[in-house]
Amino acid sequence: MQTVKPTYPDVEGSHRILRDPISDTTLQAVRHYRLSRVREQLRRxxxxxxxxxxxxxxxxxxxxxxxxxxxxxxxxxxxxxxxxxxxxxxxxxxxxxxxxxxxxxxxxxxxxxxxxxxxxxxxxxxxxxxxxxxxxxxxxxxxxxxxxxxxxxxxxxxxxxxxxxxxxxxxxxxxxxxxxIKSAEELELIRWTIRVAECGIQRMADELRPGMTENELWAWLHFENIRHGGEWLETRLLASGPRTNPWMQECSDRVMHAGELIAFDTDLIGPYGYCADISRTWTVGHVPPSPEQRRLYRLAHEQLRHNMALLRPGLGFREFSERSWPIPEAFHANRYCCVAHGVGVADEYPAIAHPGRDWQGSGYDGVFEEHMTLCIESYIGGRDGEEGVKLEEQVLITRNGCEPLSRYPLQADWLD
CATH class of the missing domain: 3.40.350.10 (Creatinase/prolidase N-terminal domain)
Incomplete structure (x- = not known):
C-alpha cells in the first residue's frame, strides 16, 4: 500500500492566502469578555x-x-x-x-x-x-x-x-x-489561528523532500503564519531521523533522508495572538513507513484517542491522569512531560501530570470545565530506539465530551 500525503481541505497545491474571517464586532466582544474575566478573578x-x-x-x-x-x-x-x-x-x-x-x-x-x-x-x-x-x-x-x-x-x-x-x-x-474559559468569540479566533497553522503544515507537507534540511522545512511554517498575520513560533520543535528520539530536539541544519521519520510541534502564535499547538509525524518523502515506524505510530495514535475519549466537563484532573492510557514500560522513560495542557493565548493552565511518581511530584487536582481548550499529548520513543513519534491534538471541552479543533489529518493508512 502506498502512503498518501496528508492534505488539508482547499489548501494543498494552491497555497493561496486565506481571507481573514474575523469581524470588528468579534474582536470587540473578545476584548471586553477577557477584561471582564480578569476583573471577575480580582473580585473573587x-x-x-x-x-x-x-x-x-x-x-x-x-x-x-x-x-x-x-x-x-x-x-x-x-x-x-x-x-x-x-x-x-x-x-x-x-x-x-x-x-x-x-x-x-x-x-x-x-x-x-x-x-x-x-x-x-x-x-x-x-x-x-x-x-x-x-x-x-x-x-x-x-x-x-x-x-x-x-x-x-x-x-x-x-x-x-x-x-x-x-x-x-x-x-x-x-x-x-x-x-x-473561552468565549464563543474567542473560539472564532482560535479556529482561525488553527486554520492558518494548518496551511503552514500543508505547505511543509508539500515542500518536504529528501535532501532538504530541517531548518528549510521549518521555515515554511513561519512563512505561512506571518503572511496570514500571525506573530511568532514559541519553539523550534522539528526533528528528523535519529533526532526524533528522544524528543525536544529543536530543528537544525541536518539533511533529511528518504524514509526517515520527521516530527514537529507547531507551538505557533498566530493571528490575534492565539496559539495553535499541533503535532504530526510523517516520513521524509511521504514513503510507506517501516514496520517499526508503523508500530510506534499506532501506539501514539492509541494514546491520543484513548485520552481524548476520557474528557468531559466535571472530570477531575487526577481521575483523568489515573485513567489515562498506560504507557508501556519500554517507552515510559522518554514519555512526554505531561498528559495534556491548556491552551489559548499561549500554553496555559492546567498541565496534567502523568500518574504515579509524576503526579506525586507535580500533579494538582482540579476539574475540567465546558469551554476549556486543551492539547492532548503523545510521544512514543523507546530509550534505546532509533526514532520516535510525536502527535498532539488541540480540542475543546463541550457538554458532551471533547471536540477536536485541529482538522489536519493523521496518517490513517499507517494504522492498517
Whole structure:
C-alpha cells in the first residue's frame, strides 16, 4: 500500500492566502469578555488591582500588543487593571498611539523602564520613581487597600512597593484562571489561528523532500503564519531521523533522508495572538513507513484517542491522569512531560501530570470545565530506539465530551 500525503481541505497545491474571517464586532466582544474575566478573578480573590508585565497577560487583558517577543525579556511595558476602576497601560517610548483603537484602555502613559537595560546603575532610583506612580494610583482608586497582584516583578520592584506598605500577591494564578474559559468569540479566533497553522503544515507537507534540511522545512511554517498575520513560533520543535528520539530536539541544519521519520510541534502564535499547538509525524518523502515506524505510530495514535475519549466537563484532573492510557514500560522513560495542557493565548493552565511518581511530584487536582481548550499529548520513543513519534491534538471541552479543533489529518493508512 502506498502512503498518501496528508492534505488539508482547499489548501494543498494552491497555497493561496486565506481571507481573514474575523469581524470588528468579534474582536470587540473578545476584548471586553477577557477584561471582564480578569476583573471577575480580582473580585473573587478580593484583590483590588493587578499589575501585569508578562506581554501575553497584557495582551489578554487589554489586547494591546507591542514588540511581544522583545517585551518578554525587556520589561519596558506594563498595565494596571483595577477590579473597580480604570485599565491603565504604560507603553514603550512614543508608542501611546498603538492602543488608541482598542476600547479597553482608559489611559496610556509612558513607561518608566527601570530594568538594567534601560536604567543601568540607576535601577533603584528609577524603581522608586515607578513605585511612587503605582502607589499614587492605588491610593486614588482604592484608598487604603494594601494588596496588589503582580504576575512578575524583579527584586528591586518588590522592595520599592514594600516601601509604600503595599503587599504583593501572586497574580499569574489569577490570570491563568481567567484565561482558562473561552468565549464563543474567542473560539472564532482560535479556529482561525488553527486554520492558518494548518496551511503552514500543508505547505511543509508539500515542500518536504529528501535532501532538504530541517531548518528549510521549518521555515515554511513561519512563512505561512506571518503572511496570514500571525506573530511568532514559541519553539523550534522539528526533528528528523535519529533526532526524533528522544524528543525536544529543536530543528537544525541536518539533511533529511528518504524514509526517515520527521516530527514537529507547531507551538505557533498566530493571528490575534492565539496559539495553535499541533503535532504530526510523517516520513521524509511521504514513503510507506517501516514496520517499526508503523508500530510506534499506532501506539501514539492509541494514546491520543484513548485520552481524548476520557474528557468531559466535571472530570477531575487526577481521575483523568489515573485513567489515562498506560504507557508501556519500554517507552515510559522518554514519555512526554505531561498528559495534556491548556491552551489559548499561549500554553496555559492546567498541565496534567502523568500518574504515579509524576503526579506525586507535580500533579494538582482540579476539574475540567465546558469551554476549556486543551492539547492532548503523545510521544512514543523507546530509550534505546532509533526514532520516535510525536502527535498532539488541540480540542475543546463541550457538554458532551471533547471536540477536536485541529482538522489536519493523521496518517490513517499507517494504522492498517
Amino acid at each position: 480573590h478580593d484583590v483590588p488591582a493587578i499589575l501585569l508585565y508578562n506581554p501575553v497577560n497584557i495582551r489578554y487583558a487589554t489586547d494591546a500588543s507591542n514588540m511581544q517577543v522583545w517585551s518578554a525579556h525587556n520589561p519596558a511595558r506594563y498595565a494596571l487593571i483595577f477590579a473597580e476602576g480604570p485599565a491603565i497601560l504604560w507603553d514603550f517610548h512614543n508608542c501611546e498611539h498603538l492602543s488608541a483603537p482598542l476600547g479597553t484602555i482608559d489611559q496610556v502613559r509612558g513607561a518608566i523602564h527601570w530594568a538594567y537595560f534601560g536604567a543601568g546603575p540607576r535601577v533603584s532610583e528609577k524603581a522608586r520613581e515607578w513605585a511612587i506612580e503605582i502607589a499614587d494610583l492605588l491610593h486614588q482608586h482604592v484608598g487604603k487597600a494594601q494588596r496588589l497582584a503582580v504576575d512578575r516583578l524583579d527584586p528591586e520592584g518588590v522592595a520599592a512597593m514594600g516601601a509604600h506598605g503595599i503587599r504583593l500577591t501572586q497574580g499569574q494564578a489569577l490570570m491563568e484562571q481567567a484565561r482558562a
